[in-house]
Structures are given as structure tokens and as C-alpha cells.
Amino acid sequence: MEAEVVVNNISKRFGDTVAVDRVSFEVYRNEVFTLLGPSGCGKTTTLRIIAGLERPDTGRIYIGGIDVTDLPPQKRDVCLVFQEYAVFPHMSVYENIAFGLKVRKASSDTVHRKVVEAAETLGLTQYLSSRAxxxxxxxQQKIALARCMVVEPRVLLLDEPLTLVDARTRERMRRELREIQRKIGITMLYVTHDQLEALMLSDRIAVMNRGRLVQVGTPIEIYDNPQNLFVAQFIGSPTMNFIEGVLRKYGESFILERDDLKIPLDNLAEYYDLERLVDREVVVGFRPEDSSIDVKGTIEGSIELIEIVGDKLALHIRVSRDVILKVYTSIYEDISIGSKVRFLLNPSKVHVFDKATGRKPLLIGAK
Amino acid sequence: MEFRIIARALRYVVIGVFALWTLIPLAWIVSLAFKSYAEWRVSYFIPKNPTVDNFLLLFNPQELLGRYGVMGATAIIEPATKPLLNSLIITAASTVLAVFVGFFTAYGASRYRVPGPFTLFFTLLTRMLPPAIFITPIMVYYSNLRILDTHIGLIALYSAVTVTYAIWILKGFIDAIPIEWEEAAMLEGATPIKVLFKVVLPLVRPGLVVAGLFIFLLTWSELLFALVLTNINAVTLSVHISKYVGAVGQLFGPQAALALIGSIIPVVIGYTIQKHLVTGFTFGMVRG
Known part of the structure; x- marks a missing residue:
């Protein structure tokens, strides 16, 4: 795979705040790469640095193999779709789309052909003569996309382009955006705070928090195998269940202890090197869908609340004084508020993190 | 109920008094412009023998001054054509220059931070003293530069003084333009100059119109500097009006006629650019 964008160790401060802290990643040709994180995590600043609208304090940016760190935006062969103010209000839709070609002095035939082509791809033909x-x-967001498409940039940058669009349209636009990207085969660097959007659109996701890159991976890797407590907390709807406690070792068994709650983690010890976490504060997390009601279950609790989620039930189970866990089930018998249930966790889908560092223990066999 | 009627009546009285206060001098000028020499000093509005002599005299003084008695016989007056043209040229040129320079200055002030103690506020300094203070030094400068009584002299002075207004009016308009539009244009390949001319300039067009009109009116009616700095060649309309003087008094009729012409021109200009002013008010509603 060829890297279209290489971000090498960039940092950016604004006064006392570090907006971007030693971030490095690569975007491959024709993939959709998403920078995902809560607001203020530095994802937009990173994008603006790549676009050339901000200068990094340190680090280099390469686009198409060329060091563009010192080049102005118009010489970087990238185009950016903004969150708002997508169109020039004083021009028609046609003029908007044609803008980039006209300032590059393309012949009027070329301009016309490309504008009409882009408008057709995006279903904007009927609007061409209207005021943007x-x-x-x-x-308007589609016009912004068309404006970038016609100049055929090496990389298309998108800064939360769907945030201001209403929910229903947003869902449709996500799908359309993905289809268009496949059709024209362009490299896309997408910025969003919306994890569903990122999981749906991306080939790879880079999760950012407080200016740092915390994990890069495919949507499935990010979802199934968060490397970091922050990623585990941020990704997934509903969010993971988390139990904080202290990891103890009795003989050969590992137990998570919290007040009167004891959860055996022997299964987890088959995957992870837990020795180093013994007697430390840890956080254990699992998704509601990675647990099941089972009479042989290792955890017991009483049902506090029953929620209907599509074809299954979400049970809010109180397992200790101040711990309530959410578990999905499709078994309806013997389920009522107040009744006691036992449940099992899918051992390969349980995650354990060091509470202090947020890191996961090493996999067994890893160095 | 009664109170509302009284309040309403009072409001009309106030408006009426204000309207009379403003409109009577105007009506007087109109009336005077059409009155014959004999009627100038009588106090009725509608002329008994309406005449266009006053207007004709403006452009052909030599032949018509005879009709104005002693006053006409003792007056030395040039035709008003040249002052009229002078005013148009000087006002138009200095307005364009002021708005042009003001636009770039305002853009710089709005988009860039200039280090050091010099701020845009300093451009207001020239507005803080009575203009009469500047007259003597400027006369000396102009005399040394040999630009007294020239178009270029007045244009330079007027545009230098009014550029302040252009800067402050346009800065407001430029501040209101989201930077994203400029950034988007840059990323689509536009150089900074193209961004300025293809994106910013069209978007602040209402601002240019507002600033231009304001400066045009100020300059058009300026008297003090023009009076001091001109003599024959670069005499402006406002100065020329003061020249209708005979040995025993002023030629009110031709003065009124010229004043009328001088007021109609800005009104016509204002009217023709009205639609741009309206876009000025709807600016900022682009997101619908």
C-alpha cells in the first residue's frame, strides 16, 4: 500500500494549550481514513495542518511523497470540505463548482464538462443555475464536495461535513459519500466526533484524545480491540460496561475485587499477561452484547431495569452496591425486575486496563 | 382612548415641525431658483413670473448678466460648467481612491495581526481635530509642491482624509465574512490575490457601496479646503456657488439654481445604487 499522506511527528501549540502532540500516521491511497475524537482533541487542527492552513511547530507533512510542510495550501494538491460556510453565497451553484477550475485557468470546455460531470455524480444537476x-x-455540502472533486486533488479532506445536517439526511449522506468515494476512488481524510459515522465510513480510524493519537486501526479493530481505556470508553453505543477494582492473585487465579464483588478473570489470563497488574487498580470492560444470561454464569446480580432494544432486551443488572451492568439477552423467561440472574462474559471480548495509565496489558507471547 | 389620540397628534406635530425645519430651506431654494431678479427679496414661495434665466446664467454668464441690474453688471463670473466637471472628477476620483485603499487596509486589519504599538485606531487621529487646524500647513506644503489649485491636490487631500471612513466601514463588512470561504478558495487553488478579488471583494460589495456613497457625499459638499486650496483651475461646485457676488450683494437666483443642480446629482447617484444598499442589509442571511 502506498502512503498518500504521511504525517510525521507534528505538534502544534496555541498559547499554553497543546492542540496536537507528536502525532504521526499515514493515509494510504484510495482509503477513507478518519480522525475521530471528542471536540478539542486536536483532530481539526491536524487536518488544518495537513491542508496548510496552520503551520505545525514541529514535524513534517508529506503528500504524494513530497514534503509540503512549507508549501501554501494551494500548492499541496489537497482540497477541504468545511463543516459550514460550504458555498460562496454570491455565486450560482455552477459558478461555485467551477471556481477551482476557473482560478486554475482551465479552458471553458473543460470547466463545463467537469462541472456537469461532478453535478451528475452528486445529483446536483437540477440546481446548477440556482443561487448557492x-x-x-x-x-450545500454536496456542492462543497463537487467543488473539491472537479479540481481532482490527490487527497480530499473533510472537516465534520455532516455535523450541521439533520439526522435523517446525515445517514443518507454517509451512505452516498461512501458510494461516491468508491466510484471516483479518491483518498479521503475525514474528521468527525461521531463514532458511528467513523465506524460506518472508514477503512481505518485514528482515535485522538487531548492532542495525541491513541489508536489507529480498522473499524473492527477499534471496536473489538480497544488498546486503551479512552478508546474503550469512547467507541460503542451503548458504551461498554466498566468495573473498577483491584486485581488480586490467589494461587493461580486472578480475581477482580471491588467491595463485596469478586469477578474471576482466569479466562482473561489466557490472553493477557496479567502478572504485572496484580494488586493494582484496574478497569475491566465488556460490551453488553458480549455477555449472556446463563445459570452457570460467574457473576450474579438483580435486575434493576429492563429496556427493549429491537429484538432483544437490555437488562440493567445490579451486581454490587454501586455497580450496574448492562447485559443483552433474547431469552424472555424468568426475567422480571428484582429477580436474580447469573451471567457469563465472552472471555475473548473482555478488556482489562490499568486504571492509572489506561493501557492494556500485553498479550501473552508478545514482547 | 383619548390619551392615544393626543399621543398620536403630538407625534404628528413633532414630525411636522421637524419636516418643516428640514424642508423649508429646500423649498426656498427651489422657489428661488425659478424666481426672476425682481422677486428674490419677496416672501412668497410660488414665483409670479417663473423663469429659467437663473439656470441659463450658470452656463452663459456673459450674455445674461445684463438682466440682473447693478448686481449683474458688477459681477465677474465664469460659467459653472468647469466647476461642475471639476467636482465630479475630484469627488469620483477621491471616492474611488479612498474606497480602494480603504478596502486593502481594512482587509489587512481584519485578517492579520500587526505587531507593535500602531493600531487601526490611529487612523482616527486626523478626525479628532477641527479640520481648520490643518489648513495652514497644508497650504504651505501644497505651495511648495506646486499643487495648489490642481485636481491632484484636492484628490490627494480628500482621499487621505476620507480613507478612514472607508477603513472602518469596510472592516465591519470584512469581519463578517467567515474565513472558511477564503480558506476553501485557497485550497481549490486560488492565490491570495485571487481570493481577495474573487471571494472577498464580491462579498463586501454592499460595503463598498455604503462606504463609497458616504465618502462621495462628504467630498461633494466639502467647502473649507476647496475654498482655500483652489483659485481658478480646480474650483469645485461648492466654491463656485460663493462666487455669485456683485458689488452690492449676492446673486441669490443663480446660487439657488446651482445649489439645486448640486443637490440633484447625489440624489440621482444614491437612487441608482439603491439596490446595492438593500443587499447591504440582507448580508449575513446567506445561510437561510
Missing amino acids: GGISLSE
């Missing part, structure tokens, strides 16, 4: 300021936000 007057049409709906979702169409």
Missing part, C-alpha cells in the same frame, strides 16, 4: 446560498444545507 438559497438551497438546503445537505445540498
Whole structure:
């Protein structure tokens, strides 16, 4: 795989705040790469540095193998779709899309051909002669996309382009965006705080927090195998169940202890090197779908609340004085509020993190 | 109920008094412009023998001054054509120059931070003293530069003084333009100059119109500097009006006629650019 964008160790401060802290990653050709994180995590600043709208304090940016760190935005062969103010209000839709070609002095035949082509791809043909300021936000975002498409940049940058669009349209636009990307085969660097959007659109996701890159991986890796407590907390809807406690070792068994609650983690010890976490504060996390009600279950609790989620039930189970866990089940018998149930965790889907560092223990066999 | 009627009546009285206060001098000028020499000093509005002599005299003084008695016989007056043209040229040129320079200055002030103690506020300094203070030094400068009584002299002075207004009016308009539009244009390949001319300039067009009109009106009616700095060649309209003087008094009729012409021109200009002013008010509603 060829790297289209290489971000090498960039940092950026604004006054006392470190917006981007030693971030490095690569974006491969024709993939959708997403920077995901809560607001203020530095993802937009990173994007703006790549676009050339901000200068990094340290680090280099390479686009298409060329060091562009000192080049102005118009010489970087990238284009950016903004969150808002996507279109020039004083121009028609046609003029908006044609803008990039006209400032590059393309011949009028080329301009016309490319504008019409882009408008067809994005379903904007009917709007071409309307004034751009007057049409709906979702169409405006498409115009912004078309404006970038016609100049055929090496990399298309998108800064939360769907945030201002209403929920229903957003879902449709995500799908359309993915289809368009496949059709024209362009490299996309996408920025969003919306994890569902990132999981749906991306080939790879880079999760950022407080200016740092915390994990890079495919959506499945990010979802199934968070390397870090922050990623585990941030990804997934509903969020993971978390139990904080101290890891103890009795003989050969590992137990998570919290007040009167004891959860055996022997299964986990088959995967992870837990020795180093013994007697330390840890956080154990699992997703509601990675547990099941079972009479042989290792954890017991009483049902506090029953939620209907599509074809299954989400049981809120109180397992200790101040720990309530969410477990999915499709078995309806013997389920009522107040009744006692036991449940099992899928051992390969249980995650343990060091509470202090947020890190996962090493896999067994890893160095 | 009664209170509301009284309040309403009072409001009309106030508006009426204000309207009369403003409009009577105007009406007087209109009336005077069409009155014959004999009627100038009588106090009725509608002329008994309406005449256009006053207007004709403006452009052909030599032949018509005879009709104005002693006053006409003792007056030395040039035709008003040249002052009219002078005013148009000087006002138009200094307005364009002020708005042009003001636009770039305002853009710089709005988008960039200049280090050091010099801020945009300093451009207001020239506005803090009575203009009369500047007259003597400027006369000396102009005399040394040999630009007294020239178009270029007045244009330079007027644009230098009014550029402040252009800067402050346009800065407001430029501040209101989201930077994203400029950034988007840059990323699509536009150089900074193209961003300025293709994106910023069209977007602040209402601002240019507002600033231009304001400066045009200020400059058009300026008297003090023009009076001091011109003599024959670069005489402006406002100065020329003061020249209708005979040995025993002023030629009110031609003065009124010229004043009327001088007021109609800005009104016509204002009217023709009205639609741009309206876009000025709807600016900022682009997101619908």
C-alpha cells in the first residue's frame, strides 16, 4: 500500500494549550481514513495542518511523497470540505463548482464538462443555475464536495461535513459519500466526533484524545480491540460496561475485587499477561452484547431495569452496591425486575486496563 | 382612548415641525431658483413670473448678466460648467481612491495581526481635530509642491482624509465574512490575490457601496479646503456657488439654481445604487 499522506511527528501549540502532540500516521491511497475524537482533541487542527492552513511547530507533512510542510495550501494538491460556510453565497451553484477550475485557468470546455460531470455524480444537476446560498444545507455540502472533486486533488479532506445536517439526511449522506468515494476512488481524510459515522465510513480510524493519537486501526479493530481505556470508553453505543477494582492473585487465579464483588478473570489470563497488574487498580470492560444470561454464569446480580432494544432486551443488572451492568439477552423467561440472574462474559471480548495509565496489558507471547 | 389620540397628534406635530425645519430651506431654494431678479427679496414661495434665466446664467454668464441690474453688471463670473466637471472628477476620483485603499487596509486589519504599538485606531487621529487646524500647513506644503489649485491636490487631500471612513466601514463588512470561504478558495487553488478579488471583494460589495456613497457625499459638499486650496483651475461646485457676488450683494437666483443642480446629482447617484444598499442589509442571511 502506498502512503498518500504521511504525517510525521507534528505538534502544534496555541498559547499554553497543546492542540496536537507528536502525532504521526499515514493515509494510504484510495482509503477513507478518519480522525475521530471528542471536540478539542486536536483532530481539526491536524487536518488544518495537513491542508496548510496552520503551520505545525514541529514535524513534517508529506503528500504524494513530497514534503509540503512549507508549501501554501494551494500548492499541496489537497482540497477541504468545511463543516459550514460550504458555498460562496454570491455565486450560482455552477459558478461555485467551477471556481477551482476557473482560478486554475482551465479552458471553458473543460470547466463545463467537469462541472456537469461532478453535478451528475452528486445529483446536483437540477440546481446548477440556482443561487448557492438559497438551497438546503445537505445540498450545500454536496456542492462543497463537487467543488473539491472537479479540481481532482490527490487527497480530499473533510472537516465534520455532516455535523450541521439533520439526522435523517446525515445517514443518507454517509451512505452516498461512501458510494461516491468508491466510484471516483479518491483518498479521503475525514474528521468527525461521531463514532458511528467513523465506524460506518472508514477503512481505518485514528482515535485522538487531548492532542495525541491513541489508536489507529480498522473499524473492527477499534471496536473489538480497544488498546486503551479512552478508546474503550469512547467507541460503542451503548458504551461498554466498566468495573473498577483491584486485581488480586490467589494461587493461580486472578480475581477482580471491588467491595463485596469478586469477578474471576482466569479466562482473561489466557490472553493477557496479567502478572504485572496484580494488586493494582484496574478497569475491566465488556460490551453488553458480549455477555449472556446463563445459570452457570460467574457473576450474579438483580435486575434493576429492563429496556427493549429491537429484538432483544437490555437488562440493567445490579451486581454490587454501586455497580450496574448492562447485559443483552433474547431469552424472555424468568426475567422480571428484582429477580436474580447469573451471567457469563465472552472471555475473548473482555478488556482489562490499568486504571492509572489506561493501557492494556500485553498479550501473552508478545514482547 | 383619548390619551392615544393626543399621543398620536403630538407625534404628528413633532414630525411636522421637524419636516418643516428640514424642508423649508429646500423649498426656498427651489422657489428661488425659478424666481426672476425682481422677486428674490419677496416672501412668497410660488414665483409670479417663473423663469429659467437663473439656470441659463450658470452656463452663459456673459450674455445674461445684463438682466440682473447693478448686481449683474458688477459681477465677474465664469460659467459653472468647469466647476461642475471639476467636482465630479475630484469627488469620483477621491471616492474611488479612498474606497480602494480603504478596502486593502481594512482587509489587512481584519485578517492579520500587526505587531507593535500602531493600531487601526490611529487612523482616527486626523478626525479628532477641527479640520481648520490643518489648513495652514497644508497650504504651505501644497505651495511648495506646486499643487495648489490642481485636481491632484484636492484628490490627494480628500482621499487621505476620507480613507478612514472607508477603513472602518469596510472592516465591519470584512469581519463578517467567515474565513472558511477564503480558506476553501485557497485550497481549490486560488492565490491570495485571487481570493481577495474573487471571494472577498464580491462579498463586501454592499460595503463598498455604503462606504463609497458616504465618502462621495462628504467630498461633494466639502467647502473649507476647496475654498482655500483652489483659485481658478480646480474650483469645485461648492466654491463656485460663493462666487455669485456683485458689488452690492449676492446673486441669490443663480446660487439657488446651482445649489439645486448640486443637490440633484447625489440624489440621482444614491437612487441608482439603491439596490446595492438593500443587499447591504440582507448580508449575513446567506445561510437561510
